[in-house]
Amino acid sequence: MRRTLIEGLLNGPLTEAAPAVDDPELAALAQEVERAAAASLGRSLSIRHVDAGSCNGCELEIHALGNAYYDLERFGLRFVASPRHADVLLVTGPVTRNMREALERTCAATPAPKWVVACGACAKDGGVFAGSYAIVGGVGDVVPVDLHVPGCPPRPATLLKALLALLNGHGR
Amino acid sequence: MTTAKPTPDNAWGEAWGEATHRLASCEARLVGLWADGAEARMALSTGRPELEFFHYVAVDGSFPSVGATHAPAIRLERAIADLSGLKARGAPDQRPWLDHGRWPLAHPLGDGAPTDGGEPERYAFLGAEGVGLHQIPVGPVHAGIIEPGHFRFHASGETIVRLEARLGYVHKGVERLMAGADLARGAELAARVSGDSTVAYQIAFARAVEAASGIVAPPRAAWLRALMAEIERVANHLGDIGAICSDASFALMHAHTGVLRELTLRAADHAFGHRLMMDCVTPGGVLVDLDRDRRTALRELTTTIRERFPRLVELYDNTASLQDRTVGAGRLDSELAQRFGCGGVIGRASGRDFDARRDHSYSPYDELRFETPVWREGDVNARVWVRIRELEESLRLIGQILDRLPVGPIHSEREPIGGPGEGWALVEGFRGDVFVHLRLGDDGRIARCHLRDPSWFQWPLLEAAIEGNIVADFPLCNKSFNCSYSGCDL
Numbered sequence: 291m292r293r294t295l296i297e298g299l300l301n302g303p304l305t306e307a308a309p310a311v312d313d314p315e316l317a318a319l320a321q322e323v324e325r326a327a328a329a330s331l332g333r334s335l336s337i338r339h340v341d342a343g344s345c346n347g348c349e350l351e352i353h354a355l356g357n358a359y360y361d362l363e364r365f366g367l368r369f370v371a372s373p374r375h376a377d378v379l380l381v382t383g384p385v386t387r388n389m390r391e392a393l394e395r396t397c398a399a400t401p402a403p404k405w406v407v408a409c410g411a412c413a414k415d416g417g418v419f420a421g422s423y424a425i426v427g428g429v430g431d432v433v434p435v436d437l438h439v440p441g442c443p444p445r446p447a448t449l450l451k452a453l454l455a456l457l458n459g460h461g462r
Numbered sequence: 463m464t465t466a467k468p469t470p471d472n473a474w475g476e477a478w479g480e481a482t483h484r485l486a487s488c489e490a491r492l493v494g495l496w497a498d499g500a501e502a503r504m505a506l507s508t509g510r511p512e513l514e515f516f517h518y519v520a521v522d523g524s525f526p527s528v529g530a531t532h533a534p535a536i537r538l539e540r541a542i543a544d545l546s547g548l549k550a551r552g553a554p555d556q557r558p559w560l561d562h563g564r565w566p567l568a569h570p571l572g573d574g575a576p577t578d579g580g581e582p583e584r585y586a587f588l589g590a591e592g593v594g595l596h597q598i599p600v601g602p603v604h605a606g607i608i609e610p611g612h613f614r615f616h617a618s619g620e621t622i623v624r625l626e627a628r629l630g631y632v633h634k635g636v637e638r639l640m641a642g643a644d645l646a647r648g649a650e651l652a653a654r655v656s657g658d659s660t661v662a663y664q665i666a667f668a669r670a671v672e673a674a675s676g677i678v679a680p681p682r683a684a685w686l687r688a689l690m691a692e693i694e695r696v697a698n699h700l701g702d703i704g705a706i707c708s709d710a711s712f713a714l715m716h717a718h719t720g721v722l723r724e725l726t727l728r729a730a731d732h733a734f735g736h737r738l739m740m741d742c743v744t745p746g747g748v749l750v751d752l753d754r755d756r757r758t759a760l761r762e763l764t765t766t767i768r769e770r771f772p773r774l775v776e777l778y779d780n781t782a783s784l785q786d787r788t789v790g791a792g793r794l795d796s797e798l799a800q801r802f803g804c805g806g807v808i809g810r811a812s813g814r815d816f817d818a819r820r821d822h823s824y825s826p827y828d829e830l831r832f833e834t835p836v837w838r839e840g841d842v843n844a845r846v847w848v849r850i851r852e853l854e855e856s857l858r859l860i861g862q863i864l865d866r867l868p869v870g871p872i873h874s875e876r877e878p879i880g881g882p883g884e885g886w887a888l889v890e891g892f893r894g895d896v897f898v899h900l901r902l903g904d905d906g907r908i909a910r911c912h913l914r915d916p917s918w919f920q921w922p923l924l925e926a927a928i929e930g931n932i933v934a935d936f937p938l939c940n941k942s943f944n945c946s947y948s949g950c951d952l
Contacts, residue, residue, distance in 0.1 A: 291777055294714070304721060339607045343632045345948045347657025347738055352607050353701070354727070357720035371605035387564040388631045389610060392602050418650055423570050424635035443657065445737065 304358040308365070309451045334366035335457055338376035338400065342393045342429065343419075344383030347443040348410045352380065354446040367453055373399040378456065381433075382409045384416040385426040397433045405456060408435045409449065411442040478518040478526065481506055486531035490514070491803035492919075493888065494897045495528060495538040496912040497546035497571065503912075504528065505886065505899065507803070511822050513886065520548050527553040534802045534919050545637065547572035557586060560630040560951065570638045590616035590624040598933065602631045606937075609947035613936070620932040625925045633951040640911040645671055645745050648908050652898070653740045655913055656949030661687075661694040662891025663898075663913065664743035669824065670900040670911075671745035673885025677876050681868040683747035684825040689863045690730075690739045690748075691891070692856040693760075696767070697726040698892040699853040702944050706846055707778065709938045710787035718774050722767055729763040732756060747873030761864055764857050775850055788843040792939030794927040796840060804923055805916045806894025808943055811848045812840035818890035830862050840927075842942040881906045893917065893946060915949030 339352060355362040362368070370376050373396045385393055397406065408429040411417040415428040429435050439452040481504060484490040493505040493513055502518045502525040518525040527550035529536035539550035540559035547569035549556075563582030567574045595616050602610035610631040616624040636651055643651070652667035653660045665687050672679060679687070704719030727737040733756040734742050742750050752760075778784065798804075799812035809816060817834040819827040835851035837844035881902035889896045894916025903909035924943045928936060 291714070291781065294718070294773060294777060340603055341609050341632070343634055344609070345654040345657040345660075346609055346946065347654070347660065347740070349607055349609065350658060350701070350738065354720075354724060357724050358717060359721070359724050369607060373603075383632065384634065386632055386634055387566075388562045388633055389602065390564070392610065392631070396603050418654055419634045419636075419639065422635035422639050423565055423567055423574075424633050424638075442654075442740065443738070 305361045305364065306359055308454060309447050334368075335377045335453070336368060336370045336375050337378045337380050337453070338370055338373045338396070339380045339382070340373075340393055340396050342381050342383045342389045342413075342432075343386035343425070344410065344412060348382035348413075351443045351446050351449065352382070352409070355449060360446050360450055362450065362453075365454060365457060367457065373397070374401065376400050377404055378453075379404065379406045379433075380409055381406060381413055381429045381435075384412040384419045384422075385429055385432045386424055387426055388424070390426050390432055393429075393432055405436040406433055407452065407456065408438045410444055411440065414438050414440070417442065474517055474519070478502075478504070478516050481514070481516045482526065482528050482531060484508075485528060485535070488801060492528070492532065492534050492538075493803070493895075494899060494912065494914045495535050495542070496899070496914070497542045497548045498901065498910045498912075499546075500548070502542065502548055502550075503899070505897065507822075509821070513822075513888070523547060524549040524551045526551050529553050529555070534922070537922065538914075538918060545569065545571040560633045562630055570635060571641070585628060587614045587628070588624065588626050592618060592623065594618060595623060611947050615933060615936075617933055620934065622928050622931055622933055622936070625928045625936075627921055627925060629921070629947060630951050632948045634948075636952040637910075637912060640908050643908050645906075645908070648911060649744055650741065652911075652913065653743075655952065656893075656915060656946040657738060657740075658698055659694070659891040659893055659896065659915075659946065659949065660738050660740045661690045661743065662889050662893075662896045664741075665691060666887045666889040666896045666898040666913070667900070667911070668743050668745045669887035669889065670885045670898040671902070672874075673887065674883035674900050674902045675745075675881070675885070675906075676883065677746055677874050679747045679874055680871045681825065682751075682870045683872045683874075685863055685867050686748045686750075686752060686872065687743055688826050688830075689752070689760075689860060689867075690734065690742060691889070692859045692863070693726060693730050693733075694739065695856045695892040696853055696860070697723055697730070699849040699856070700726065702941070703774075703778075703846060703849050703853075705944075706788070706842065706938065706941050707784060709941045710784055712781065712784045715774060715777060715784075718770070718777075722770060725763060725766060729760055732759050744873070746877065747871070749872075751872050752867070757864055757867070760860065764860050764864075768857060771853070778846065778850075785843065787935075787938060788846060788942075789841060791842040791935050792924075792927045792931055792942060794840040794923055796838065798923060798926055799840070802919045802923055804894070804919050805890075806892070806920070807845055807848045807852065808920050808923065809894065810835065810852075811837045811844035813838045816895075818888045818895040822888045822895075824887075824889070826863070829866075830859055832859050842938060845942040882909070891916065893944065893949075894920065913949075913952065915946050915952075917945035917947075917950045920945045921950065 413429045490506040504516045506514045530552045544561035598615040601612040612628040700719045700723040704716035707715035731737040794812045796813040799814045886899045897914040901910040
């Protein structure tokens with residue numbers, strides 16, 4: 291273990307530079323969020339993830355945000371275990387009928403001010419599962435959504451951009 | 463495949479009973495149990511490459527329960543009752559499984575009768591009696607970044623007396639969406655049954671279509687499929703080994719396997735255009751070819767992992783505080799693993815020597831050299847070691863495939879259209895054997911597609927393995943199983 295630790299100290303970090311928020315759509319959304327944010331939370335956001343019916347592909351990429359290359363926590367962004375500690379709900383999947391109530395209750399348990407980020411193609415409008423008897427629809431059909439991150443699943447870099455846009459939006 | 467025609471003396475009914483009997487006496491293993499219209503269907507494996515198929519034409523909307531004498535069938539029968547409305551006569555557990563009373567219709571694969579939309583019934587969890595027992599409800603929304611499901615613990619102090627899982631929260635109605643879909647749409651859905659096993663599902667779906675329509679994917683396509691499948695296995699095993707250690711509070715391992723996993727996903731992205739390799743396989747072949755540069759990049763990936771991984775294995779093996787958590791925790795009895803036909807890492811860590819790549823061999827695995835590591839201890843530690851050795855085998859397989867990748871087309875000349883027909887496939891995903899059974903209609907569209915995740919035969923065993931462990935070890939044991947929620951809920 292010692293060798294691994296020493297090498298970790300001596301070798302440079304793997305962490306990559308933060309992606310620029312170059313997407314005009316994201317920038318516009320960030321401004322909207324800024325307007326909506328009554329009080330600044332400082333440059334720190336606590337995120338609570340809710341899987342409302344995903345295939346688990348989005349979860350894999352959200353997990354990747356924590357690895358050494360993306361290192362989400364350097365931006366003050368961190369995942370928390372309870373919605374009561376969260377500023378942001380990161381919701382994946384189409385919302386299934388069996389998860390609808392759980393999503394509503396999780397959202398209600400999150401203190402204001404809060405933002406809901408819909409992650410992935412399914413979270414927008416149900417994606418490939420749209421039209422199924424078991425699906426309510428996208429996240430926006432159940433709780434108000436502030437930002438949508440496209441992709442199936444979104445790449446970690448795209449997710450990072452979106453979350454940074456959110457952070458900059460109300461941190462300025 | 464054998465599908466017995468009903469005869470006046472009801473030979474299929476007798477065959478069904480006979481098959482059930484063989485399951486109960488462990489002469490055969492249950493591979494699948496599903497309903498197609500008014501028929502219950504069953505697939506059995508007896509150790510030969512071919513599967514045996516049985517069917518039972520429902521009488522008064524019911525068929526004789528398999529679960530009454532063979533527990534692995536119980537949840538599958540509950541799912542059949544919810545989705546198709548066919549009841550298993552004499553079933554020991556008749557509670558709903560996927561249907562939480564929130565759908566606008568009942569029996570979506572059957573009559574689809576509208577429901578009144580009233581308050582869902584309260585789910586009756588199995589009980590446990592004793593002095594000082596208490597219940598702990600967990601979920602469906604969990605503390606980590608994981609899928610939703612409900613776990614009901616009965617605990618005596620810290621010790622778990624009974625765990626019962628309630629799933630179905632991420633049921634998306636995949637099999638109903640499949641019905642009537644064209645093959646492209648079917649492949650798109652199959653790729654999203656369980657995102658972490660997207661390659662395994664894509665291959666299983668494609669091979670079932672090919673079997674049903676009598677076409678064969680060209681050799682290069684089969685080899686590229688195997689290449690993707692092994693990359694998927696490497697990525698997932700890296701993730702799981704790290705996550706198990708992380709759940710034992712050893713973050714260093716997680717950080718290092720996380721780096722290797724990221725490199726693997728980036729290499730997959732570079733080679734096939736998608737980090738998880740979704741939508742890369744199609745009935746009849748594959749959609750992406752691999753040029754020389756990309757081949758070199760994949761070779762570099764295996765070199766990097768080969769260089770760095772042994773040190774991590776050493777780290778795992780030599781960290782006493784970590785071993786203290788994993789050795790002896792969540793022990794799964796070998797006899798139970800056999801009886802449930804439990805596939806994948808979980809089965810192989812409990813002495814069940816089964817690998818669909820070898821025992822139901824498909825191209826190109828019949829031409830490749832690989833070992834199937836088996837451990838007997840059945841604890842969290844054994845499941846880590848099986849993953850470690852499998853990952854090394856997968857690196858070997860990737861090397862062989864890159865060396866010997868045949869030249870030629872990546873798609874069959876003939877399009878896989880034209881029904882009717884039936885086909886099946888059993889594919890070894892990172893989690894275990896994925897079974898797909900498909901029936902094409904006269905119009906060449908999907909009439910019925912049943913997808914059975916390996917987790918169907920693993921989730922119930924988690925409940926057995928956790929008994930007597932402390933509640934605080936549940937995340938560790940659960941992670942070492944890493945069952946799919948979405949794959950079972952469909």
